[in-house]
Amino acid sequence: MMSTGYPVRRERHRPGVLAGYFSCTFGVLGILTHGALIFVPLGLVCGAVGVLRGLLGGSGGGVGASLLGLVLNLVGVVVSPSLWLVIVGLLASGR
DSSP states (O other): OOOOSOOOOOOOOOTTHHHHHHHHHHHHHHHHSSOHHHHHHHHHHHHHHHHHHHHHHTOHHHHHHHHHHHHHHHHHHHHOHHHHHHHHHHHHHTO
């Protein structure tokens, strides 16, 4: 084969980073909008998937981004009155 002289671009495998970015985005949307009932659960799922993929794949960036997303989503749970009503309703109906 002939070499073209151009450098070969190699993609770095970073498992969990994309899920972490989605988790961060959903967390911020859950904090800033009234759609916390939609965005926060999606962000929690993406964050958990990202942490697991990052840990299993040895990606510190994936774990870090996903943990940041989980923290943002937990803040979304704390500041969302609609999520508090759902949580209290579920706890009260379980008795």
